Amino acid sequence: MSLHRTLGMTDDEYALVVDVLGREPNEPELAMYSVMWSEHCSYKSSRAHLGRFRHDQDQVVLGPGENAGVVDIGDGWLAALRIESHNHPSFVEPHEGAATGVGGILRDIFTMGARPIALWDPLRFGPLDEPHNRYLMSGVVGGIAHYGNAVGVPTLGGEIEFADPFSKNPLVNVMALGLMRREQLVTKAAAGPGNRAILLGNSTGRDGIGGASILASASFEDGDAEKRPSVQVGDPFAEKKLIEACLELFSAGLVVAIQDLGAAGISCATAESAAAGGMGMDVDLDAVPVREQGMTPGEILMSESQERMLAIVAPGAVGAVLDVAARWEVPAAVIGTVTESSELRVFSGGSLVANVPAASLSEDAPLYRRPVERPRHQDDLWNDAPPLPEGVDAGKTLLSHLGDPALGDRSWIYEQYDHMLFLNTVVEPGHDGSLLRVKGTDKGLAVATDGDAVRCFLDPERGAARIVAEAALNVAVAGARPYAVVDNLNFGNPEKPEVMWQFTETVAGMAEMCEALDLPVVGGNVSFYNETDGVDIYPAPVVGMLGLADPMPLQPPRLDRAEEGMDLWLIGHEGGDDFAGSAFSRVTLDHVGGRPAAVDVGDVLAIIDHCVRLAQAVPVLHDISAGGLAVALAEICIRSGVGAVVDCDDWRLLFDETPLRVLVAAPPLADLGIDDVLVQRIGVFGGDHIDFEGAGIVDLAEATDAWYHALRRPLSVVG
């Protein structure tokens, strides 16, 4: 097979390279184009559609295109946020794949000048009755814990879903948040001819060569264990030192620009930095510290060894930069010079080994408008509504829901993560959204990640709109106004028109809901080719929502603050019979079909406003999502250690998942101050049962036991 095909490049793309260069590329050059023009780096199948997301609102400082989105949260503070995927590496090697995903996203944050202050990890696996899925999940959670804890950045949660299509293609997404003073903002543009390029951090080895093109931009087949050498190996200790060294360089004003080394390593970082500054760069590979002998120029250029940064530094500051690096025990080497030409020239052993127009690696990347076709099965899916039974015992049904791994207690996961470091964590994982204070201000930042792959499979547009609304509600119940969004669009093979239909519908649904909420999308990631043996995953967009609480409630709502005698209220939207894609369909009926309800855009702002206001006053404010009212109430009862009596004799109202509904616990006779949306007192807290009068009853201790062991039971079984 010809080299370009081995590198994952089509014949047409190869012809385009020849066209750009005006000659045949040599091997290192071809390797550079193959990675920079891969789906993962160039967004060639998705770029044409991403313009639908707005990011021109006042709070946006930097939208998509930099390493992270940046928003102004006032008081001189900026927040940087970013989401990424490490799906295929985590399937090949769960521990290192997940660990290096954490390392990569952190570099995206501190590259901007911000100190990373928190991480979130949305995860998707196949059902846990499969031993291999348990192995993958244990490995991924262990890898996140290992890297995140040791690098010294708290992990404040995430979310999780289990479904068959993820058995052979798990999803490991990771979101990070950073905080910086306004004057600390740094970008990647390498200005100023004569400035030096300094490589900071780990030495360069043979690990991870072709990670972006081989792992992240191609489908999988069974027996792909031989791709394991393409997975990088993480060193959180090296990253911790790199963070501290870089933050000191920024605060001392010693760098002109900085760029992290991710996909395609040195080649991508030097090209991107030079191109962003409208410059060129001469790079000397002999100056790169390598960790093994005999590496070829191509290998050094393409290596994805972790924990490395490229700083652009004025010639006079080189000594000071090397001193700071030495103090933090971070290896550093001058490897290049910014030039006035627009070319990236790479030298090795005194000779020129690559010479390409720097901007061509990003700007000349192919752009595909792939065919889009609504799947033929779509109408059948919509017509296949969940077959609802006549009589349902709400008590028994609730117990089976609470014992489900996707619905029960998640503390098995988040108690392995340091979620308290930095003394910012006001609401920890295990609630709707996590809440961090911003020290020195009255403000707080709430963050939630949300996804809903089954609903997005049934109706990608409605499903995507719903996860945006749900994430917005999750930060609102922590007292924060939705402020900015990042998204991670996980999809199957974009060369299939049906997958592209799912993608475009998803983008439409997300864009529409963000528009309704006037929310900027400040960054994102597209992960295609989540396909193994020809089977695509469910479309699995994930949103990361940043909310700004101003002021931050000093006693924010929590699930564990309900007390005997408090009233239970339902606010928001009328319940209905929205069972398509519900937990009830999956857990009780084992059924996937029907069409989920749309979110009522007219109500969403009013309901969010009420939540933000009530969060200053009420002890419990809890969004109703998977498992409906019954599961949401049970979570409050279990966490608070108090039962409840609910006036509801129709089981459907207990398990229906109509969006935009919130439960409130409040002292008796409270006035919630709501007259424009539904507000209904539906019960009272007390006793040691969850009692749906007439529809069923559960002993609180039994419910607690089922919920507590939902993940612990399967995961304590050795695979």
Added chain:
Amino acid sequence: MTVAVVVFPGTNCEHDVVQALDAVGVGAELVWHRDEDLGGADGVVLPGGFAHGDYLRTGAIARFSPIMNPVTDLAAAGRPVLGICNGFQVLCEAGLLPGALVANRDLQFICRPVEIEVTSKKSVLTAAAHIGEVLRLPLNSYEGNYVAPVDEIDSLEASHRVVLRYHGENPNGSTHAIAGLASAAGNVAGLMPHPERASEAVLGSTDGLVLLESFAASLVPA
């Protein structure tokens, strides 16, 4: 009166500790692990984190950092020395406290609040607390399981040097549920839970303050 808070490469709780010490009226300065002296500090805290990446073994490399010489001298002079979490592990490796901390019983990292009972006041950490007092403090460790030879444990118990013990559930399998202990003179103390993470109501607990206040009081020259 100042406290030196030691920063090894990989340490991550140093700023949290400085903030919590400030809350109990103690000024603190960060000192780097390569420093040769403590800048005239009256006491030392070794904070939590992953000194030298926890490579080889927790604390095994940190004990050779130059700063450990003046720390050892200060301990010998009877001045207060406190190790929190990774700092406790370093004190054990450095021989300033007996025993060692090994992997948790369930081989998983544990980050959650646990209940701790004060079992002795004979330390800079617990002098201001009451015996039998139960505190709710966050635990955050993979190697929190305290072990020592049987006769060492017996001697620690007999001399009331076990100052903190897990209450109710033993989260990590620690011998005799030991969560914190002190040197014979009581001036060197180590604990696995994080008092600085329980130093403000908005963070969920202020139970750590009594321990930090004990430490603050111990800084006054005898």
